[in-house]
Amino acid sequence: MDPLDIARWQFGITTVYHFFFVPLTIGLSALVAGLQTAWVRTGRTDYLRATKFWGKLFLINFAMGIVTGIVQEFQFGMNWSAYSRFVGDVFGAPLAIEGLLAFFVESTFLGLWIFGWDRLPKRIHLACIWLVAFGTLLSAYFILAANSWMQHPVGYHLSGATGRAELTDFWAVLTNSTMLVAFPHTITAAFVTAGLFIVGVSAWHLARRKHVEVFRSSLKMALVVTLVSAVGVAITGDVQGKVMTAQQPMKMAAAEALYSTEQPASFSILTVGTLDGGREVYSVKVPRLLSFLATGSFKGRVQGINDVQAAEQAKYGPGDYRPVIPLAYWNFRIMVGVGFLTALIALLGLWLLRRGRLPSNRWVWRVGVLALALPFVGNSAGWIFTEMGRQPWSVYGVMKTASSVSPTVGATSMLISVIALTTLYGVLMVIEAGLMVRYVKAGPPSETEVLAPPGGDGADSEQSLTFAY
Amino acid sequence: MATTTVWFIIIAFLWTGYFFLEGFDFGVGVLLPVLGRDDTERRVLINTIGPVWDGNEVWFIVAGAATFAAFPEWYATLFSGFYLPLLAILLALIVRGVAFEYRGKRDDARWRRRWDRAIFWGSVVPAFLWGVAFANLVRGVPLDAAHEYAGTLGDLLSPFALLGGLTTLTLFVLHGAVFVALKTTGDVRRRANRAARVMVTAAIAVGGLFLLLTQLLYGKPVTWLTVAAAVTGLAVAAVAGARGREGWAFAGTGTAIAFAVATLFLALFPHVMPSTLDAANGLTTSNAASSPYTLKIMTIVALTFTPMVMLYQGWTYWVFRRRIGTHHIPRPVA
Numbered sequence: 001m002d003p004l005d006i007a008r009w010q011f012g013i014t015t016v017y018h019f020f021f022v023p024l025t026i027g028l029s030a031l032v033a034g035l036q037t038a039w040v041r042t043g044r045t046d047y048l049r050a051t052k053f054w055g056k057l058f059l060i061n062f063a064m065g066i067v068t069g070i071v072q073e074f075q076f077g078m079n080w081s082a083y084s085r086f087v088g089d090v091f092g093a094p095l096a097i098e099g100l101l102a103f104f105v106e107s108t109f110l111g112l113w114i115f116g117w118d119r120l121p122k123r124i125h126l127a128c129i130w131l132v133a134f135g136t137l138l139s140a141y142f143i144l145a146a147n148s149w150m151q152h153p154v155g156y157h158l159s160g161a162t163g164r165a166e167l168t169d170f171w172a173v174l175t176n177s178t179m180l181v182a183f184p185h186t187i188t189a190a191f192v193t194a195g196l197f198i199v200g201v202s203a204w205h206l207a208r209r210k211h212v213e214v215f216r217s218s219l220k221m222a223l224v225v226t227l228v229s230a231v232g233v234a235i236t237g238d239v240q241g242k243v244m245t246a247q248q249p250m251k252m253a254a255a256e257a258l259y260s261t262e263q264p265a266s267f268s269i270l271t272v273g274t275l276d277g278g279r280e281v282y283s284v285k286v287p288r289l290l291s292f293l294a295t296g297s298f299k300g301r302v303q304g305i306n307d308v309q310a311a312e313q314a315k316y317g318p319g320d321y322r323p324v325i326p327l328a329y330w331n332f333r334i335m336v337g338v339g340f341l342t343a344l345i346a347l348l349g350l351w352l353l354r355r356g357r358l359p360s361n362r363w364v365w366r367v368g369v370l371a372l373a374l375p376f377v378g379n380s381a382g383w384i385f386t387e388m389g390r391q392p393w394s395v396y397g398v399m400k401t402a403s404s405v406s407p408t409v410g411a412t413s414m415l416i417s418v419i420a421l422t423t424l425y426g427v428l429m430v431i432e433a434g435l436m437v438r439y440v441k442a443g444p445p446s447e448t449e450v451l452a453p454p455g456g457d458g459a460d461s462e463q464s465l466t467f468a469y
Numbered sequence: 470m471a472t473t474t475v476w477f478i479i480i481a482f483l484w485t486g487y488f489f490l491e492g493f494d495f496g497v498g499v500l501l502p503v504l505g506r507d508d509t510e511r512r513v514l515i516n517t518i519g520p521v522w523d524g525n526e527v528w529f530i531v532a533g534a535a536t537f538a539a540f541p542e543w544y545a546t547l548f549s550g551f552y553l554p555l556l557a558i559l560l561a562l563i564v565r566g567v568a569f570e571y572r573g574k575r576d577d578a579r580w581r582r583r584w585d586r587a588i589f590w591g592s593v594v595p596a597f598l599w600g601v602a603f604a605n606l607v608r609g610v611p612l613d614a615a616h617e618y619a620g621t622l623g624d625l626l627s628p629f630a631l632l633g634g635l636t637t638l639t640l641f642v643l644h645g646a647v648f649v650a651l652k653t654t655g656d657v658r659r660r661a662n663r664a665a666r667v668m669v670t671a672a673i674a675v676g677g678l679f680l681l682l683t684q685l686l687y688g689k690p691v692t693w694l695t696v697a698a699a700v701t702g703l704a705v706a707a708v709a710g711a712r713g714r715e716g717w718a719f720a721g722t723g724t725a726i727a728f729a730v731a732t733l734f735l736a737l738f739p740h741v742m743p744s745t746l747d748a749a750n751g752l753t754t755s756n757a758a759s760s761p762y763t764l765k766i767m768t769i770v771a772l773t774f775t776p777m778v779m780l781y782q783g784w785t786y787w788v789f790r791r792r793i794g795t796h797h798i799p800r801p802v803a
Binding site for chain 1: 520
């Protein structure tokens with residue numbers, strides 16, 4: 001196999017895998033912080049039990065997010081050294097600042113939160129989890145600034161002397177229009193993820209009428225969060241679509257498998273066919289919708305793949321500038337479909353729970369549990385679409401993926417790496433899922449468990465620790 | 470001072486912080502099967518570093534990312550050139566990080582034994598390989614005219630590099646033993662002190678030889694001072710350890726690690742990656758660096774936020790300053 005293909009597989013596998021954990025971390029940290037705040041303000045034990053229960057699931061997930069994140073940083077140097085050399089001047093800065101500003105905050109204050117229950121005053125302990133939540137947002141900001149620069153490079157020039165991209169305006173990188181829409185889109189999606197995670201787990205217990213006092217309020221909170229965030233995902237996604245059409249016309253054309261330019265353009269909900277511009281076997285279309293999604297006007301002109309291909313050839317020289325169309329087409333549909341489905345489920349859930357009702361129909365709860373998987377599918381599809389839709393570029397219009405790969409790393413080394421990491425990820429996924437299920441089934445700690453020791457604070461205290469590994 | 474030199478110092482500082490901090494938590498991981506005779510004792514050991522190991526590890530992540538931003542050529546050559554050792558380090562760190570969090574999540578002896586093994590290997594492998602990597606940096610590696618690594622895996626495993634690996638391993642294990650002695654009570658503390666007495670001899674022998682060789686082969690006049698300071702740190706650790714002054718012993722091992730790292734970086738400067746093929750192919754602080762504008766921004770960010778990080782991380786150590794013993798360990802979860 002070609003090192004380029006292996007490096008691309010590795011990037012895809014490790015990134016999607018890492019992103020199973022990241023959105024849940026972002027959303028859950030804030031929701032756990034919210035529950036703990038509710039406990040500190042009201043003193044109601046149910047909130048403390050909920051904090052501890054969701055907090056434990058959060059930690060199981062966080063551990064995986066962290067360790068898989070390490071690989072993300074270092075594979076740029078390992079597999080993509082030509083890329084690192086060419087863009088390090090611009091791309092390295094947000095990564096380094098993420099580490100220094102955000103990652104230190106997250107991991108240090110998480111340690112304080114985990115072990116500090118009996119060591120810190122209540123409010124300072126609460127501040128720790130809020131700092132963790134804030135740190136995750138800051139992380140997302142800088143990482144998305146780095147990624148957005150690859151989608152839409154700004155604030156740099158190509159240096160004739162060094163032959164590489166050099167930063168000229170850091171502020172432009174931090175306020176990249178692509179990032180300003182990608183950030184809210186990703187964060188609201190993260191809250192949908194955490195929201196439906198809580199919905200799914202709560203539904204499982206409520207279907208059995210277990211721990212109702214804890215899970216009813218968790219479920220309500222999660223449904224509201226999911227609904228509000230899903231609306232946010234839709235709005236930001238719509239804005240992002242227009243920015244994307246302007247900046248990467250090929251990606252929008254690929255998302256729709258639109259081969260020739262249309263005005264107005266219709267949106268295909270589903271097409272059965274070859275997606276290669278040939279014959280269409282069966283298709284459901286909404287007239288003028290694509291025009292609106294892409295341009296904001298129902299009469300807008302949307303460029304087709306063939307026209308963009310011709311334009312890019314004229315601009316960048318001969319070559320194939322089309323991504324894998326079926327991949328873009330289907331991932332786009334999965335992403336958008338999941339988005340609408342989650343909003344619908346949240347809305348339905350809130351209606352069913354109105355005025356303190358608890359539905360008895362088993363299917364209601366089954367749907368609630370199954371909904372848990374949806375955002376993970378949607379998030380993965382969204383990233384695959386974003387990253388694959390940019391191909392053949394690693395930095396849009398500036399550097400191709402094919403010339404980004406490490407020139408001196410052999411296929412064998414890369415193969416060892418991808419096999420070792422994928423195997424390890426597979427094993428860890430099974431372990432993590434097993435632990436999650438175990439702790440979900442165990443349910444929240446009882447009232448006596450969470451209130452057990454008042455906690456000693458003397459240096460010579462002989463009392464056991466409230467929490468220990 | 471040139472900003473490129475400032476960045477060389479910042480990166481040296483980040484690595485020093487990393488080895489000082491994660492050095493002892495690697496040591497605790499290696500000593501887990503030696504000092505912890507039963508599950509409760511092993512939990513005492515793990516909990517000495519429980520609240521802090523994650524924050525310690527971030528020093529490595531930031532050192533790596535800072536290298537990417539400040540010296541992209543160095544970052545690209547180093548991580549693509551040292552591919553397989555780096556992969557081994559990453560795999561070890563993944564397994565280790567998960568192990569701390571997951572070990573106690575089931576009350577099952579076999580489950581725990583497996584994660585204990587993961588912690589041990591997850592600590593041994595990076596503790597050894599970091600020394601190999603840094604010895605290779607000082608010694609130089611085959612770099613071609615395009616600054617690409619032109620060697621094989623075998624080129625990275627010279628006797629000098631392996632001695633470097635043994636040096637970091639013994640230093641970190643010693644550092645960890647002294648840390649455990651400082652942080653625990655009872656049998657674990659007694660055993661840790663005994664282990665520290667054995668390890669300090671090993672560290673003086675192995676580390677002393679490595680630093681002396683480094684000095685003779687690659688040293689500068691100024692590195693005589695840092696080598697002397699590192700050895701003095703070990704001597705302080707030996708004397709303080711024998712008298713039961715655990716705090717002083719920890720200061721001694723910490724000093725030894727800090728000056729050993731300083732020796733390597735001073736020996737390296739102004740190179741960041743010398744070439745053994747042709748001296749002109751080597752990477753230096755100037756030909757590996759980012760543009761002055763990037764360095765300026767990064768300098769402002771680093772000089773503002775690194776002290777803040779040190780303050781709140783220092784506070785963490787203060788919050789968890791209490792010694793722990795087997796009687797502090799709560800019942801395992803079901």
